[in-house]
Amino acid sequence: MKMTDEQLIALxxxxxNEELEAQLASDSNLKKRYDELKEVVEAMSTSGDVExxxxxxxxxxxxxxxxKNKVSGNQSWLQIxxxxxxxxxxxxxxxxxGTDSSNELMALKDEVQSLKEVTLTSTLQRYSASERIMAxxxxxxxxxxxxxxxxxxxxxxxxxxSPNVRYAALQALxxxxxxxxxxAELVKSLEAQNDPxxxxxxxxxxxxxxxxxxxxxxxxxxxxxxxxxxVKQQAEIAIQVLT
Numbered sequence: 001m002k003m004t005d006e007q008l009i010a011l012x013x014x015x016x017n018e019e020l021e022a023q024l025a026s027d028s029n030l031k032k033r034y035d036e037l038k039e040v041v042e043a044m045s046t047s048g049d050v051e052x053x054x055x056x057x058x059x060x061x062x063x064x065x066x067x068k069n070k071v072s073g074n075q076s077w078l079q080i081x082x083x084x085x086x087x088x089x090x091x092x093x094x095x096x097x098g099t100d101s102s103n104e105l106m107a108l109k110d111e112v113q114s115l116k117e118v119t120l121t122s123t124l125q126r127y128s129a130s131e132r133i134m135a136x137x138x139x140x141x142x143x144x145x146x147x148x149x150x151x152x153x154x155x156x157x158x159x160x161x162s163p164n165v166r167y168a169a170l171q172a173l174x175x176x177x178x179x180x181x182x183x184a185e186l187v188k189s190l191e192a193q194n195d196p197x198x199x200x201x202x203x204x205x206x207x208x209x210x211x212x213x214x215x216x217x218x219x220x221x222x223x224x225x226x227x228x229x230x231v232k233q234q235a236e237i238a239i240q241v242l243t
Contacts, residue, residue: 003030007020008037009037012034150173150182153169153172154169154173156169157189163195163197166193166195167195167197167198170186170198170202170205173186174205177208177209178209183211184213186202186206186214187214189202190203191217191220199227200234203218203231204234204238207241212242214238214242222235222236
C-alpha cells in the first residue's frame with residue numbers, strides 16, 4: 001500500500017499508525033521521505049506563534065517534491081530549506097491572509113526564484129563535475145538571469161578544474177552574447193584557456209558576435225608555442241573575418 005505525504009505528516013505530528021510505522025522499518029525510500037518531511041514540519045513548528053494549516057503544509061510539501069524532481073542529489077535539501085524559509089517568511093509577514101493574494105503569491109514566487117539562483121551558484125562552487133554541469137544547464141534553460149549568475153558562469157569558465165564544466169559554462173554564456181560585459185569577459189578569458197575545444201568554441205562565438213576587440217588576443221594566441229595548429233588556424237581565420 002502506497003503511503004501519502006498526508007499520512008506521513010500525520011504520523012510526524014503524533015497520530016498513531018502501526019501499519020505505516022511497520023512499513024517505515026522495512027522501506028528505506030519511504031523512511032528517507034519521512035525524514036525529509038519531518039525536517040520540514042519541524043521547521044514549520046519552530047517558526048514562532050504562526051500556525052501553519054495542515055492543508056497548506058501538504059500543498060507546500062507537494063510543491064517541494066515537484067522542485068526536487070527537477071534536480072538531483074545534494075541540491076534537494078537546499079530546495080526544501082528554501083521553500084520552508086519562504087513559507088515561514090510568508091506567514092510571519094501576514095501573507096496568505098486572503099487579501100490581495102495574487103500579489104502576495106507573485107512576491108513569494110520571486111523570492112523562490114532568488115533562492116533557486118543562490119542554490120545554483122552554491123552548486124557550481126561545491127559539488128561534483130556532473131552536478132556542476134547540471135547546474136550550468138539549468139541556468140542556461142532559464143533564458144534570463146541576473147548579474148550574479150552571469151558572474152558565476154564566467155568564474156566557472158575561468159577557473160573550474162573540469163574542461164567539461166568550463167565548456168558547458170561557455171555554451172550557457174553564449175545565450176547572453178549580446179551583453180557587452182559578457183563579450184568583454186569572454187575576450188579576457190580567451191587567453192587564459194588551454195583546452196582546444198573551448199578555445200575554438202570561444203573564438204567562433206566571438207566572431208559570430210563581430211567582437212573586434214578579440215583581434216589582439218587572437219594574435220597573441222597565434223604566437224604562443226603551446227597553441228595547437230587547429231586553434232592557430234581558427235584564430236587566423238577569425239582575424240581575417242574581423243578585419
